[in-house]
Amino acid sequence: MSLKGVVSQWQDDKGFGFLQVEPNKPRVFFHISDYIEFDGRPENGMVVQFVLRQGDAGQWRAGSVQCVQKPTAQKRLQSDGRHKNQNQGDVGTVGRMVFVVVLGLLFVGTLAYFSEILAVWSLVMSILSFSAYSSDKKAALRKTWRVSENRLHFQDLLGGWPGGLLARHVWRHKVSKTSFVITFWLTVVLNILAMVWIWRHLGEILPTFI
Template identity: 30%
Template sequence: MHKGKLTVWKDDRGFGFIQPDDGGKKVFLHISNLRNKRNRPQEGEMIKYQLTTDEKGKLTAINASIQEKFSAWILILLILSILPVWGTVKLSMIYGNPLPMAVYPITGLITYWFYAQDKKQATNGNWRTPEKTLHFWELIGGWIGGFMAQNILNHKSKKPSYQSVYWLIVTVHLAGWAYWLFLQP
């Protein structure tokens, strides 16, 4: 991946130019090659991108994303993680075994890997990872890794049917921890 500053942006025409951090020629960026389109690009923003050349030999940015100063999803992730972290630490202390604290990180890494593989397969037009597999790993504790993958890889983050099942899984986990931590006798 390359990084650079968006020095020219023609919003009405949907393109601009990136000045690479490591110097060199400006790189063309078209709006269709921008992954996180939540906001329109602004001159001065930092862009992360892959470099290619078009049919005329012009340097072109693909798979580009605006580097946000602070990503709101990180704050959301921290808030969502409070109950699972608290619960697994408490479980580990009760039973004198650190294994419960390893469940979320291990299943999260595995889930993130499945998301990355599915994104790669989708990009290459190959056989995809079934959504049931992704949901299985989220259900057994990998939902935090799934949340990270949705935001970092921008994968499965906009499909309503997928998101409804995903957030149901997150709700079940959080409700379970809330019950165990606060409501059980």
């Protein structure tokens, strides 16, 4: 059953906040990963609909949070510390995006220095991985058939992790599930080791495949 509430004390830099369902009632926690709007971010004063679900520790939290009505300019101004927190959140988001892009370019650029074929391969796989994450995010919003996590991990393992990493931060998708995050970074390490091995042992014959 869907409930309605108002976003209160949203901390964009930390990626979580609370929903006030009724006055003088306990607020409901929700994380940015529970927010399934494809564009935009939660804001204080925003009216949303959501479902209650239990977390791993048995506590109640909001899930499938969707925007019903965005806050008016007056409500934004009335939210304590809203502008300060939003600016800090925007700076933090931009910083993370810049880091991700630089990391991806550095990886592909390093590959290109040693082997153009490996760099092109990683670039193509990154595009495919970015597309897969984007499709999964859209499917989550539409509640349709999802892209399997095994497929996402497999594409990352094959060299598409720069695109996967970028997509995760662009869409705020698959960023809070601990098991997924651990497996993702494991695929990154394994892919880098595999690229090094391929270059050292097969580097001389790679150009014959062009």
